[in-house]
Amino acid sequence: MPNAGFPVRKKVADFLTNYAIYVSILFLFVTFGLFFPQAFFSIMNVRNILISASVIGVMAVGMTFVIVTANIDLSVGSVAYFAVALGVLAMKRAGFHPLWGLLIILMATIGVGAVNGLQISRLKMVPLIATLASMGIFRGLAFQFTDAASIYGMPPLISRLGIGFLGPIPIPVILLILSYVSAYYILEKARFGTYVYAVGGDREAAFKAGINVPHIIFLVYLLHGFFVGIASLILCARMDGVVPALGVGMEFDVITAVILGGTSFSGGVGNVWGSLAGAVIITLINTALTILNVSAFYYDIFKGSVILLAVILDTFRQRRLGIVS
Template identity: 40%
Template structure:
């Protein structure tokens, strides 16, 4: 990366005009990047503030919300969305989208349970099998986007349908039972006072943060999301890293599916219908931009907990699922509008 300016200078026209223009553009780009990061930070702070406010309000209006049992369930329920949101964050940072995570989670959960119930796999191998199924679906998504050239929306929308169809074919639309009781530990176990699913959130979040901030995959994801063509011209292997981004998303969708299956110790073919709405909402609420180039793991976790608290509180207040979906949809509108507004303002200031 450090020798790239030299290449740009060599390619510039004689007389220094090209270098001056590049320097000016680089300065503007740096300023724009700083403003964009500031906008993302503001979005995260706003989401965190909203989470605190909603938590306090529900503690007052819903007496059962603040009970130990409900908070335990809330942490366990959030784990599925939060784990999957980490993978979708990486995808959205590149400027892509993954609409298939709900169906892939269902497919992974069902096939993972089938490996244990029908083929005698121990729980660890069954869980790994489910994760591999998710990774394979992610690989297909990645290749369709990076090699075939399909838009991410179309590629993952197709996988949504394919994965859901495979779930119904494999199960005959009937739930799969027979997993060992020890499989419940993944979604229901505790380590001391802390639920295992909450520990999994922390582990995946730390790993995701390291990937985004300390590896080429993470750094290139931001570059590709900011300007894919510029990334390609700078020597970034765009196809390779785009593929890997979707593999990671599929892998974490597989893990999310196994956590969900473990919570009820069965593979449910109808699991995950509409789940992608909550996961994408969590990522966008947490400050990621659907235009690419911006997003953090911690912001997405805040978004995931905000969505989970809203849904949990709605249940406590006997508000139906239909109304919950309307509310989450409106929140997505507001989050994307805010991102669009900030980018338009930035473009106006740069002009």
């Protein structure tokens, strides 16, 4: 038996590697609860946390697929702004039916997913650069279309997605849970999911096993686009329209959530539940910083440190899992 010498130490280390994220959620909860009991009970109850986590959480679903294939997408925040801007303009300026507005938002994000996917899978562009370009282009286009103005006032069909309930459960939370359950099913139970892990784990070996690697990567970006679309809908509904700062810096929150959740930049490893936990952590931190009324500068420093921590964790994990020596 390997490692028979240090069963206890190994078990503790294994436990920490696998469950560190859940332990930290508990830690954050307890800490915030102790230090800000009032705020904690009004704002930080589970339901509100999940609602706040829904946008980043749903985006983190698609991002998990992307990162498991050893790719990345920096454009999610800009793309959300772009899609919401198109949808809001269609409804408010052009007078489209809200259902059309909804579809336009989804089509926009899936369309950008397709563009990013084609660039990366077929044209073999470096994902970091390709999506960095998309990040600039689509925010710029959205500014152009909206004149960088805020437009408010969403029809009921849309706002219900953000503030409505189905029974006792808020609709964003339902969307969040549906996204995760379906993603879990795809990754773990469907052939496609196995291919996603294979492509991320060893691209060369996946090719040799007869997997159409570019096609899988393209489909992953397409699927990711769909989830970004769902998140954009929630965002649009909860904002009651579009604002120019929409989605700024969101890519950092989403990527951090995924990495905190145990998905590795090196590809081939990860699971969606970890990403959900990561999204909750990011939301807890964001909320705490808001309650504390921390200055924007400190806010950035703190967020940067969390990303750094996530990457350090990832490196540590990669070493433990033997991906790098």
